[in-house]
Amino acid sequence: xxxxxxxxxxxxxxxxxxxxxxKGCVAALIENADINLLITGDKEKIEAELxxxxxxxxxxxxxxxxxxxxxxxxxxxxxxKKKDSSLVVGMKLVKENKADxxxxxxxxxxxxxxxxxxxxxxxxxxxxxxxxxxxTAKGVxxxxxxxxxxxxxxxxxxxxxxxxxxxMENVIGIKxxxxxxxxxxxxxxxGNALTKETYPxxxxxxxxxxIGNIEARDIPSGxxxxxxxxxxxxxxxxxxxxxxxxxxxxxxxxxxxxTTRSKIGAGLAKPALKETLKKFDASTYxxxxxxxxxxxxxxxxxxxxxxxxxxxxxxxxxxKKQNINEKILxxxxxxxxxxxx
Amino acid sequence: xxxxxxxxxxxxxxxxxxxxxxKGCVAALIENADINLLITGDKEKIEAELxxxxxxxxxxxxxxxxxxxxxxxxxxxxxxKKKDSSLVVGMKLVKENKADxxxxxxxxxxxxxxxxxxxxxxxxxxxxxxxxxxxTAKGVxxxxxxxxxxxxxxxxxxxxxxxxxxxMENVIGIKxxxxxxxxxxxxxxxGNALTKETYPxxxxxxxxxxIGNIEARDIPSGxxxxxxxxxxxxxxxxxxxxxxxxxxxxxxxxxxxxTTRSKIGAGLAKPALKETLKKFDASTYxxxxxxxxxxxxxxxxxxxxxxxxxxxxxxxxxxKKQNINEKILxxxxxxxxxxxx
Numbered sequence: 291x292x293x294x295x296x297x298x299x300x301x302x303x304x305x306x307x308x309x310x311x312x313k314g315c316v317a318a319l320i321e322n323a324d325i326n327l328l329i330t331g332d333k334e335k336i337e338a339e340l341x342x343x344x345x346x347x348x349x350x351x352x353x354x355x356x357x358x359x360x361x362x363x364x365x366x367x368x369x370x371k372k373k374d375s376s377l378v379v380g381m382k383l384v385k386e387n388k389a390d391x392x393x394x395x396x397x398x399x400x401x402x403x404x405x406x407x408x409x410x411x412x413x414x415x416x417x418x419x420x421x422x423x424x425x426t427a428k429g430v431x432x433x434x435x436x437x438x439x440x441x442x443x444x445x446x447x448x449x450x451x452x453x454x455x456x457x458m459e460n461v462i463g464i465k466x467x468x469x470x471x472x473x474x475x476x477x478x479x480x481g482n483a484l485t486k487e488t489y490p491x492x493x494x495x496x497x498x499x500x501i502g503n504i505e506a507r508d509i510p511s512g513x514x515x516x517x518x519x520x521x522x523x524x525x526x527x528x529x530x531x532x533x534x535x536x537x538x539x540x541x542x543x544x545x546x547x548x549t550t551r552s553k554i555g556a557g558l559a560k561p562a563l564k565e566t567l568k569k570f571d572a573s574t575y576x577x578x579x580x581x582x583x584x585x586x587x588x589x590x591x592x593x594x595x596x597x598x599x600x601x602x603x604x605x606x607x608x609x610k611k612q613n614i615n616e617k618i619l620x621x622x623x624x625x626x627x628x629x630x631x
Numbered sequence: 632x633x634x635x636x637x638x639x640x641x642x643x644x645x646x647x648x649x650x651x652x653x654k655g656c657v658a659a660l661i662e663n664a665d666i667n668l669l670i671t672g673d674k675e676k677i678e679a680e681l682x683x684x685x686x687x688x689x690x691x692x693x694x695x696x697x698x699x700x701x702x703x704x705x706x707x708x709x710x711x712k713k714k715d716s717s718l719v720v721g722m723k724l725v726k727e728n729k730a731d732x733x734x735x736x737x738x739x740x741x742x743x744x745x746x747x748x749x750x751x752x753x754x755x756x757x758x759x760x761x762x763x764x765x766x767t768a769k770g771v772x773x774x775x776x777x778x779x780x781x782x783x784x785x786x787x788x789x790x791x792x793x794x795x796x797x798x799m800e801n802v803i804g805i806k807x808x809x810x811x812x813x814x815x816x817x818x819x820x821x822g823n824a825l826t827k828e829t830y831p832x833x834x835x836x837x838x839x840x841x842i843g844n845i846e847a848r849d850i851p852s853g854x855x856x857x858x859x860x861x862x863x864x865x866x867x868x869x870x871x872x873x874x875x876x877x878x879x880x881x882x883x884x885x886x887x888x889x890t891t892r893s894k895i896g897a898g899l900a901k902p903a904l905k906e907t908l909k910k911f912d913a914s915t916y917x918x919x920x921x922x923x924x925x926x927x928x929x930x931x932x933x934x935x936x937x938x939x940x941x942x943x944x945x946x947x948x949x950x951k952k953q954n955i956n957e958k959i960l961x962x963x964x965x966x967x968x969x970x971x972x
Contacts, residue, residue: 427878440815440823474781474866482781482863507870510878522823525815526864527871529848534875537768537851538911542883545900545907552903558896559887566886570879
């Protein structure tokens with residue numbers, strides 16, 4: 291398996307496991323010849339799913355596990371108890387350098403807790419942020435942090451800004467990404483204690499393109515490429531984004547189906563509408579990376595299907611090829627050399 | 632002017648002043664015989680606008696002012712300097728008991744600062760929250776607090792919950808409103824330092840229907856009637872709500888107009904769609920009340936037109952008739968009698 295990128299995949303996590311996960315694995319293997327997959331989970335079930343496809347068998351290894359962490363389980367308990375789960379075993383493959391990255395559609399809480407506990411942080415990284423991509427009118431923005439550790443300090447947010455900037459530039463391909471901090475007004479002196487302390491620190495960073503505060507109103511229109519915030523705020527933004535979009539599309543559907551005339555109109559408009567709404571969907575870029583770890587961990591949606599699983603696997607390839615972790619380490623080392631935050 | 636409800640209205644605030652403000656005043660006067668209006672602003676302009684309508688002139692008094700606070704001005708400075716502005720004079724009418732309430736579409740910052748400085752809080756109220764209504768799939772929810780004072784304490788949030796509950800029950804007419812606190816998970820032990828401390832205090836309140844945590848995802852579907860949060864979070868929710876809705880509707884419009892076929896479809900669907908989207912609009916309920924003050928202050932949208940100005944004025948009538956401030960005072964007094972938060 292020399293020179294190949296080894297990616298561990300959790301076959302048992304998510305609503306569509308293992309069927310869609312395996313489908314996504316096969317699609318990724320066919321699309322990219324540089325990867326080996328280490329698939330963790332129920333051996334028999336994985337083999338049964340794989341048997342439906344023809345694929346390069348020499349690039350697939352099944353790592354049999356006997357347990358599955360459910361979404362509803364308290365995450366810290368779950369990762370402690372279920373040592374032979376597809377999720378824990380996958381993370382340990384990264385820890386032991388047997389895999390460069392790990393992809394899972396399983397419990398977000400368990401992935402966050404496991405990432406810190408089993409994979410471990412890059413030296414100098416104070417917190418590992420979860421950084422999903424969110425759709426905007428212009429493409430996507432990185433929302434960093436949406437993790438489990440709330441009440442962050444200003445120096446955490448500065449690291450998030452740097453890490454996020456490296457990721458957007460090198461993995462998503464946005465040159466000199468605009469970095470902004472979520473705040474309740476545009477002026478520097480606005481905000482809560484955290485944003486007021488963080489703003490001047492970000493202004494001093496010469497390795498990021500800091501554009502100042504961003505109000506939540508300007509996030510969906512694509513007002514910044516890297517949206518820096520504390521995890522509580524990030525969580526609210528991420529979930530509200532989803533909630534408003536779902537409710538609004540529901541309301542619009544109801545309107546379109548409310549009269550005979552509108553039903554006919556909806557039928558005519560549907561193909562074009564579907565095409566445009568596709569653009570407003572970040573899952574085509576892959577899953578949410580848990581950054582700042584010694585390996586990459588990617589959390590895909592619990593509802594992920596073949597395509598998102600595939601793009602999440604390919605996202606790990608770009609991450610590895612672009613030496614993101616080396617770039618993060620370099621940025622953090624430079625920071626401590628300067629005696630910075 | 633005995634037994635009538637006196638409402639001061641800022642004729643100069645907002646994008647559509649004074650035209651739409653005066654239109655809204657006239658509509659309110661005609662719809663409700665119990666109100667007197669005290670309109671603050673440029674006397675000549677107000678008279679010119681009023682002259683276009685026939686209305687009960689004995690129920691209107693113009694309070695001439697010479698200054699206008701602009702939205703872009705730093706609010707605290709503005710209210711200190713512009714003592715003869717339509718906004719400051721209107722607030723002082725409430726302070727001096729010449730008006731029961733004040734309605735303005737002007738600078739939110741100046742209204743928040745002025746409300747605390749000129750009108751003053753009800754005895755026992757620690758902070759005056761701004762509580763806009765947001766549209767949901769089920770109707771509307773009250774988002775409390777979206778004000779300017781961030782970094783709230785748990786005892787502030789407990790007061791917001793009580794005040795919000797009284798408002799939703801008596802002004803909006805939702806019996807036994809479900810009160811929830813915004814958090815990053817459903818479980819009691821989830822969250823940041825603030826929510827973890829606040830949750831048990833809310834659970835102990837026997838005068839509200841506390842249903843626990845609400846995740847931001849469940850706000851748009853109408854998961855709670857009173858959404859309690861600290862102002863930074865409230866501000867993010869309010870502005871993101873608007874941002875996602877605007878961007879998404881933009882994306883959908885673009886889709887509907889992208890092909891000839893979809894354009895025809897859009898034309899057919901438009902009337903029904905418009906009707907349904909109207910439901911997803913909280914402005915039909917009036918403006919955002921600044922609560923906990925000795926009088927009511929209502930902030931309407933900067934873009935408010937006749938209808939929202941009218942409903943905002945009528946909202947003040949309900950507020951007064953339902954003795955909301957007496958109910959708030961009672962609830963707070965009870966709280967301190969019990970030695971509560």
